Amino acid sequence: MKNRHDKAIEVLEITKKLGRTIAVDAVSFDVIDGEFFGFLGPNGAGKTTLIRMLTTLLKPDSGGAIVAGCNVAKEPDTVRHRIGVVPQAMTSDLDLTGYENMNIYGKFYGIPRKERQERIKQLLDTVGLAARADELVAAYSGGMRRRLEIARVLVHRPEILFLDEPTIGLDPQSRHLIWEIIGKFRKRDSMTVFLTTHYMEEADLLCDRVAIIDSGKVIALGSPEDLKARIPGNDIVSLTIPDISSGIAGKIEDLPFVHKLDVQDNAVRVYVDSGAQNLPVLIEKVGEAGGKVMSATIQEQSLEDVFIHYTGKSIREEVKKVSFLVGAGVPQKWGR
Amino acid sequence: MTKLLAVIERDLKKFRRNPLVIAMSVLMPIVYLVIIGNSFQGKLKALPMAVVNLDSGPYAKRVIENLRAIEAGPDTFTIFNINDRKVAVEGVKNGKYKAALIIPPDFSKRVVLKSGPEAGLFLDNTDGISSGAIRNSVGSAFRFLGTDYVSVRERYDRVHMREINLYSKVDYYQSLVPGVVIMAIFLGTLTTGAFNLVMDRFLGIDESYLLTPLSKSDIVSGLIISGLLITTVIAVLILVLSMLITGIPFSRGIEQYISVLIVINLTTLGLLSMMFLIMGRINHPRIVGILSGFLNVILFFPSGAVYPVASFPGWLKAFAKINPEAYAVNALKAVLFKRAGLADISGDIGFLLVFTLIMLTSSIVTFKRTL
Ligand SMILES: Nc1ncnc2c1ncn2[C@@H]1O[C@H](COP(=O)(O)OP(=O)(O)OP(=O)(O)O)[C@@H](O)[C@H]1O
Ligand SMILES: [Mg+2]
Numbered sequence: 022m023k024n025r026h027d028k029a030i031e032v033l034e035i036t037k038k039l040g041r042t043i044a045v046d047a048v049s050f051d052v053i054d055g056e057f058f059g060f061l062g063p064n065g066a067g068k069t070t071l072i073r074m075l076t077t078l079l080k081p082d083s084g085g086a087i088v089a090g091c092n093v094a095k096e097p098d099t100v101r102h103r104i105g106v107v108p109q110a111m112t113s114d115l116d117l118t119g120y121e122n123m124n125i126y127g128k129f130y131g132i133p134r135k136e137r138q139e140r141i142k143q144l145l146d147t148v149g150l151a152a153r154a155d156e157l158v159a160a161y162s163g164g165m166r167r168r169l170e171i172a173r174v175l176v177h178r179p180e181i182l183f184l185d186e187p188t189i190g191l192d193p194q195s196r197h198l199i200w201e202i203i204g205k206f207r208k209r210d211s212m213t214v215f216l217t218t219h220y221m222e223e224a225d226l227l228c229d230r231v232a233i234i235d236s237g238k239v240i241a242l243g244s245p246e247d248l249k250a251r252i253p254g255n256d257i258v259s260l261t262i263p264d265i266s267s268g269i270a271g272k273i274e275d276l277p278f279v280h281k282l283d284v285q286d287n288a289v290r291v292y293v294d295s296g297a298q299n300l301p302v303l304i305e306k307v308g309e310a311g312g313k314v315m316s317a318t319i320q321e322q323s324l325e326d327v328f329i330h331y332t333g334k335s336i337r338e339e340v341k342k343v344s345f346l347v348g349a350g351v352p353q354k355w356g357r
Numbered sequence: 358m359t360k361l362l363a364v365i366e367r368d369l370k371k372f373r374r375n376p377l378v379i380a381m382s383v384l385m386p387i388v389y390l391v392i393i394g395n396s397f398q399g400k401l402k403a404l405p406m407a408v409v410n411l412d413s414g415p416y417a418k419r420v421i422e423n424l425r426a427i428e429a430g431p432d433t434f435t436i437f438n439i440n441d442r443k444v445a446v447e448g449v450k451n452g453k454y455k456a457a458l459i460i461p462p463d464f465s466k467r468v469v470l471k472s473g474p475e476a477g478l479f480l481d482n483t484d485g486i487s488s489g490a491i492r493n494s495v496g497s498a499f500r501f502l503g504t505d506y507v508s509v510r511e512r513y514d515r516v517h518m519r520e521i522n523l524y525s526k527v528d529y530y531q532s533l534v535p536g537v538v539i540m541a542i543f544l545g546t547l548t549t550g551a552f553n554l555v556m557d558r559f560l561g562i563d564e565s566y567l568l569t570p571l572s573k574s575d576i577v578s579g580l581i582i583s584g585l586l587i588t589t590v591i592a593v594l595i596l597v598l599s600m601l602i603t604g605i606p607f608s609r610g611i612e613q614y615i616s617v618l619i620v621i622n623l624t625t626l627g628l629l630s631m632m633f634l635i636m637g638r639i640n641h642p643r644i645v646g647i648l649s650g651f652l653n654v655i656l657f658f659p660s661g662a663v664y665p666v667a668s669f670p671g672w673l674k675a676f677a678k679i680n681p682e683a684y685a686v687n688a689l690k691a692v693l694f695k696r697a698g699l700a701d702i703s704g705d706i707g708f709l710l711v712f713t714l715i716m717l718t719s720s721i722v723t724f725k726r727t728l
Contacts, residue, residue, distance in 0.1 A: 073728065076568060077568070078564065078567055078568065078727060078728050079727060079728060080727065098570050098572075101568060101569060101570045102570055104568075106565075106568045108564045108565060108568070110561040110562075110564065111561075111562075112561065112562040112564055112565035113562070113565070114367070114371065114562060115560075116370070116371040116374045116375070117367070117370060117371065117374075121367075121370065125363050125366065125367045126565075126569065128359055128360065128362070128363030128366070129360055129363055129364075129566070129569035129570065129571055130569060130570060131359050131360060131570075157374075170565075173565075174568075
């Protein structure tokens with residue numbers, strides 16, 4: 022077993038200026054060993070730049086990071102041995118087969134032949150590419166290429182797996198498959214995973230803790246539940262009240278746990294703290310005011326709402342612009 | 358070591374998957390040899406010349422015999438016998454003939470009387486190269502008239518020239534072979550080695566390799582070694598093919614084979630390292646395209662492959678002194694045509710060695726292992 026560290030990643034005041042923009046602005050955070058850590062932010066937030074600094078590809082202007090127990094600036098080679106990185110762009114060799122891609126990679130890490138062959142076989146099985154391992158990657162779909170690339174960086178059994186927007190441009194089915202694969206590997210090898218994404222549901226579903234980054238700064242950090250609980254009115258209660266009067270609406274709004282109210286015909290959306298606990302109180306108040314609640318649903322706020330809360334803008338507006346650029350097999354250069 | 362070998366393996370595998378590239382790397386220099394060799398050859402051949410002989414005397418007859426001998430031998434011109442001088446001159450004007458030679462009726466008589474015999478040569482002087490060649494050849498057909506009338510004893514105020522071939526005769530076609538081999542090496546070094554780095558950068562896949570524990574020298578030397586293997590094979594193949602095509606005899610001495618291999622390997626290594634130094638930071642193949650034309654002109658033409666270095670103006674001669682291709686051409690010419698051994702080309706080998714070492718170290722030092 023490799024030597025483990027309490028903190029898989031420690032980042033201190035790391036800063037990088039690219040051209041005229043400060044891509045990463047004095048960012049500090051820790052990732053605990055074995056944790057699934059997510060970095061959530063819109064396009065241009067600085068996610069790729071941050072990952073590149075943590076994975077020895079870019080030198081920070083100031084500040085630094087300790088990754089897998091080593092200072093990135095001082096021992097880049099040891100760090101490279103201990104981490105596996107799937108960059109945002111597709112980076113597998115189109116002129117090589119899936120197996121060859123993995124085999125060459127294993128050789129770059131100096132893994133002995135027998136161990137390498139066994140490991141590759143096992144990994145290809147897990148990502149469901151065993152049957153197509155001897156085909157050129159040029160013949161793979163985007164989702165297959167991604168799965169191969171994830172398998173490829175695990176040949177040397179890294180302690181920490183970095184994934185830069187691993188599901189960008191993939192259809193929901195491929196995306197679920199990739200989530201499943203990441204989960205499997207993580208459990209089997211008890212890896213720390215550092216993932217960047219701009220998909221809320223991805224961060225919500227996978228991550229133990231999430232940092233929200235915007236314009237190079239971390240603006241919030243915590244477990245998804247924490248983050249959602251931290252914003253006022255973290256639940257939305259939708260009520261159907263026939264013939265709702267302004268009196269009823271006013272009564273609801275006066276309640277201490279209600280933050281906001283939207284009325285549309287019979288439908289009322291109430292932004293409340295602790296929706297489940299307070300729903301009976303709500304129904305009672307409506308009854309007192311002479312109304313009748315025909316139906317009620319409670320909906321938790323999503324990370325999307327968290328993002329809007331902290332930045333005042335929606336993450337999705339910016340996402341749509343680029344997603345069509347990402348096609349299978351098309352060479353992409355992201356943030357370069 | 359495993360890592361270095363893996364870099365080489367990856368590169369060779371990728372090269373093998375592109376058969377078109379392999380075919381073109383071999384074909385292009387050969388086509389180049391055939392086209393250059395046949396389009397502007399060293400000596401001109403078969404230029405059409407009209408001859409109008411109006412004299413039936415013995416001297417005109419000898420001139421015609423000499424002309425026929427030239428036609429049969431070096432074949433500078435092809436003779437067309439014409440009776441009418443007007444038709445002949447008209448033929449030159451409209452481009453049917455490159456020249457018209459007219460021997461007047463009193464030519465032999467004037468030779469005998471020593472009253473200044475004259476013949477007329479009408480040349481198409483818009484074509485300087487052919488008219489010069491014809492003037493010389495025709496002049497030589499008349500030369501006997503001068504020597505016949507000088508006394509048998511040698512005249513000391515006259516310089517006699519006799520061609521002495523030090524080496525077995527090398528025709529123009531054959532003399533191009535070293536240049537063609539160098540051209541093949543240039544093309545090979547341009548499209549392997551550092552170019553693969555440029556392509557990886559362009560496709561964005563370099564990132565995944567920079568993330569592995571490969572060292573700077575693993576990357577640089579690995580790509581250079583695979584480039585060396587590929588280019589050497591191509592260069593040797595082209596050397597053999599062009600020797601067969603132009604009829605250069607194969608030597609029986611093992612030393613010649615070793616010398617040729619050393620020169621080819623060192624030149625390849627030197628150029629590969631130079632390309633690495635130049636292209637180390639380039640990320641777009643289009644820049645390589647532009648560079649290739651430029652580098653080819655500044656390295657190939659001043660190399661002595663098509664025109665002798667000795668005839669260059671001073672500044673160009675000075676450049677040839679630091680041009681690796683000039684040393685390579687020189688060494689290959691010496692081995693192929695003069696049966697030179699290793700000792701004879703040690704100067705060229707020495708330069709190529711120093712050049713390679715300087716380029717290789719600077720390319721490893723200046724190579725940046727970051728994005
Ligand atoms: N080479 C560069 N030169 C100048 N500016 C750059 C360069 N690369 C990135 N940037 C800028 O740095 C900022 C952060 O870029 P980065 O690629 O880290 O964002 P990101 O969060 O990964 O975005 P995305 O979701 O689109 O991948 C952006 O404003 C970007 O324009
Ligand atoms: Mg990015």
